[in-house]
Amino acid sequence: MRAVQAIKKMVALGVGLTMVGATVFGASAASLADYPAPFVVNGTPASNLAVVVGAQADGSDVVGAVDIIQSLQAQAVVTTAAAGAPSQLVVEGDAVEIGSTSDLLEISEPIGDVRETLTEVDLDMLRGGQIVTDEGSTEFNQYLRFALPGSETTGAAGSLNSSAVVFAEDERDRVGHYLHWEDGRLLFTWELEFEEGLESEVDANGDLVDLEDEDLTILGQPFVIVDTDMVIAGFGTTTNGTTLTSGGNAGTTTDLVIQLIGGAVSAVLGENDKETYVVDGKEYEVEVLVISETSQGGEGSVKFRINGEITDELADGETDVLADGTQIGIRDILATGKDIQKSIVQFYLGAYKVEFRDTNASDQLATVAGAEVNEESIEDSFVVIRGLFTQNARIATSLAGAQFEVQNIRYNLTADAVLGDMFVPPGTGVREHLDEPEGMLTPNWDIRYEGLMDTGVTLVRLDAAGDDEYDLEFTNQEGIFYDFPLASAESGAIGVTAGAGNAVNSLKYGDDDDDLWFTEFNNTFAAPFTTTQSVLRQNQYYITDDDFFVLSNCDVGQDVAGAADNTCFSHVMRYDSFDSTNRQLTFTDLGTGTREVTYDSTTTVADLVVGGVTYRVGVNTTTGNLTADLNGDGDLGGLRGNRTAVVIGIQGEGILNLGVQLNPLLVLNGAGTSGVSYPSFNATGSENISANLLDTWPTGSFNLSLLTLTKEFDEATVNENISINITARTGNEIGIGGVTMTSGGFFSGLLDLEENDNIEQGLSGYGVFFELFDPEGDTEAEDLTIEYPLSQRGARVFVTGGVVTTSAVETGAGQRVQPIQIGAARLDSEVSDVKQFNAIVIGGPCANTVAASLLGSAAEPCHESVAPNKAMLKLFEHTNGNVALLINGRTAQLTRMGARSVATGGLGNVQGMEAEVSGTTFNDVQVRAV
Structure with a gap:
C-alpha cells in the first residue's frame, strides 16, 4: 500500500547496517496501533503534518486538537549519543591502551607513532629491579618498543614497519578491520637494560659464574639465570705470530648464551620426598626418585616420578615435558653424597625456559633465530646481547679470571602468521595468530585489538x-x-x-x-x-x-x-x-x-x-x-x-x-x-x-x-574527500560507478564480501564506513549506505599483562526535541486537498468540511455519521501514500474524548483501521476495534 510505502521511507537515524531496509509497519497494512506513525516516525514529525479543525468548530474540538499536538510533540524526540562516546570499553587488569584522548591511535597509523616505548610506568609487567652479584650490583629496567616505519632494523630483514589498524581482506578472504602486520615486519622490541652493567667473573669453561642463580623478571614472569656459556672464536690460537685473547683482537667473536627458567610453581624437595602441587587447576604428585652427585661432571642430576610418569635424568637448567604438555625444569641441585645431609633439588613445575644467544656480543648486529623458548627455536627472533670485557690478561690463553659485563639484551620478533600476513580481528590478540606463539617469550602478555571506538554514527x-x-x-x-x-x-x-x-x-x-x-x-x-x-x-x-x-x-x-x-x-x-x-x-x-x-x-x-x-x-x-x-x-x-x-x-x-x-x-x-x-x-x-x-x-x-x-582529525594535513560517482547507464538507467578517495590518508576502497557477493564494504581513515548493496541479476540501481561517525573513530589497541577482562559500559545518551512547526494546526478552510497531508482531522462532518470530504456520502445526514454516545477513530489511505486520521464524535464533547484517548495512548493495542470510543468521563474511556 502507498501509505505503508510512505512510512517505509522514514528510516531511523541510529539503525545499524544490519537493519537497513527495516520498516515501521513491515509487510503488514497500516493500523491505528502504529500511532504516532506516520505523523511522527522515529522522533521526527512528518514534513506535511496537519492537524485540522473546523473554522466553526466547538471549543471542545479545539481542545482536542491541542491534546493531539501535545501528544505528538512528546513523541517528537530523538535520542542522541553522548558526545564522542556512547559507550566506553573498560579494561581491568595490567593493561595500557596505545591511544589516548590526547593522542588518538588513528586508522592506518602505526602503533609506534603514538607510543614508541612502554615502561614500568605503563605496565606492571615491565617492572624492573636489582641484581646483586659478587662483582657488584645493578638496577635493571625493561622496555617494550614499537618502531616507526623504517626506524628499526633487525640486522637481517632490513627496515621494518610497525603495526596499524586497517580495513582489508585477510588471508582467508574475510573483509573487516584488523590490527595488521605484513609478513616479516617488526612486531615489537623488548629490551632488558642493566644500568650499571651486570658483571661476572668468567671461569675456564666460559661460564659467567656470578650470573647463575640470579633472579630477575621478564615481561611479568619471574625467571632465574640457570646457565651461561661463552665461546670466543679463535681464542688462544696464534695468527701471524699473535696469540688471540679475550681483549678483542681482530678475528675474535664473543658467542654468548644466557639461559633462564621460570614457572608456575617453584619448590624444593629432598631425595625420596613426595609432595602434591596444583598447576592450572590440575594436581601433580611429585616424587624425587634419585639425586646423583657424580653425574654431569660432578654438577649432579635428578629423576622424578610425576603422576606415575618417570622423567628423564635432568641437570641444572634442563627441562622435560610431561605427557600432558606440562614442563618441569631444574633450577639448582645440591647433591651432598652424605648420609647426614640429604641432597635437595630446586625445580619449577609448569616450567618456562628461555634462552638468548648472540653469536657476537661485541657488536651491534642481531643474531637471527637467536632465541629458544621451551627448547623450540624462534625462527623470527633477532637477538642482540651487548657486553664487553672489563678485565682480562691479554696474553692469556684461558678465560679464567676474566671479567665480563652485560649491558643489555635486546629481542626483536617479526610477524609470522600461519597463512602469511598477520590480521588480528577485534576481540583477539597477537599471540593466537602467531605461527610460533612462544615468540612472545612469556605466556601471560599480549597485544590485543578490541575494535574501533564506539563514537555513534549518523x-x-x-x-x-x-x-x-x-x-x-x-x-x-x-x-x-x-x-x-x-x-x-x-x-x-x-x-x-x-x-x-x-x-x-x-x-x-x-x-x-x-x-x-x-x-x-x-x-x-x-x-x-x-x-x-x-x-x-x-x-x-x-x-x-x-x-x-x-x-x-x-x-x-x-x-x-x-x-x-x-x-x-x-x-x-x-x-x-x-x-x-x-x-x-x-x-x-x-x-x-x-x-x-x-x-x-x-x-x-x-x-x-x-x-x-x-x-x-x-x-x-x-x-x-x-x-x-x-x-x-x-x-x-x-x-x-x-x-x-x-x-x-x-x-x-x-x-x-x-x-x-x-x-x-x-x-x-x-x-x-x-x-x-x-x-x-x-x-x-x-x-x-x-x-x-x-x-x-x-x-x-x-x-x-x-x-x-x-x-x-586527531592529526591530518589535508581534508578527507571521498568521491561517489553517480552515472547514467544504457537504457536510461542510473547507478554508482565507483567510490574513491580524491584526497586524504587511508581509504580501503570497496571490497567484495566473500560470504555475500551482493555487498561491498569500505572504510576511510576518519572511520567512515561504506556499504554498497548490488543484488546480482537485479536491474535496480545499487544502494549505498554510509555510517558517518559523530567524531573520529580511533582504534582500540592494548598491551596486556596477566589476566585482563574487557567490557563495554554505556555512558548515557541525550535527547533532542524535534519541534512541530508552527502552521501544522490548520482550519478546514485552509486545506484545499487533504490528500497532500498526513492529517489528523478533528471533528465530524457537521463541524469540519475536511471530515465531510473524507466520509463522502457516509456523512449524510452529518450528525448521524457516528453512533450515539460514541466517537469514531478512522484511518484513511490515499493513493499518493499520505494518510488521514479522523476523530469524529457524535457530540463535540465526545470528539474531545476521542482525541484524549488518542493522545493518551489508547490506540496502542487497536489493530485495524477503525475503532470506537465510548465512556461517560475521561477516566473511563474505552477503545475497541470495529
Missing part, C-alpha cells in the same frame, strides 16, 4: 528509486532527517531526452518532473536587494513550481575540497505555490513542514527564515518562478562572474558536496552548447527553465563528495 544513504532515480537521505546538524530526490535518468524527464543536443545517457538533478537546485547563479543583485525584478532576465528565476532547493549557511567558499568551516544548518526545501493576490509564497521544509512568507510588493523579495538563518527569495510575478539566496549571505546572485554552490552539513560535522551545476543559460530553440545546463524554448518562444542538467553532460555522470575537514 546515516547517509543513496537510496535507489527503481533503476533510474536516486534519493539522498541525511540528518543535518540540528538532528533533522531529510529524504529528497537527487538525480534522475528517467526516459522522458525534461533535460534527459527532451531538447536538441541532449544525450540519451544524461542525468538531471531532481526527479523526472522537478529539479533540484543548490547553486546561485551570477545575477546582478547584491545585498541589500532593492532593485525591481525588471533588471533580471526570466531565466535568472530558475526555481519553478515544485522544484527542490538547498538552503545552507556552510561557509566553504568556492574551493569546497579545501574548505575550513563545517558548522552550518542545511535544509532541503520544496517550492509549493505562488499567490499573487496575497503576495504569498509557500514552501515545504522536507524535514520540518510548511512555511509561508509574504514578499514585498516593490522589490518582490521575501525573507525566508530557516534554522534561525534568513534566506532571501525573489519572485518573478509574471511566471511565479524564484531566484534565491541559498547560502544566507543576503546576495540573491552568485559571486560576480561565478556560480556559488552550497553544500550540505550533516550530523557529525561532515560536508556533502552535490557536484557542479552550470548556469541555466538562455538558449533559443533548444540549440544548446555542449557542457552547459540550459533552458529550452518551446514553439511559442516562452522560456522553459526546468532543464537542470549536470555539469558533466554529455558523459552522463557526476560526483557526490563526502568531505571531512582536517580539524576533525
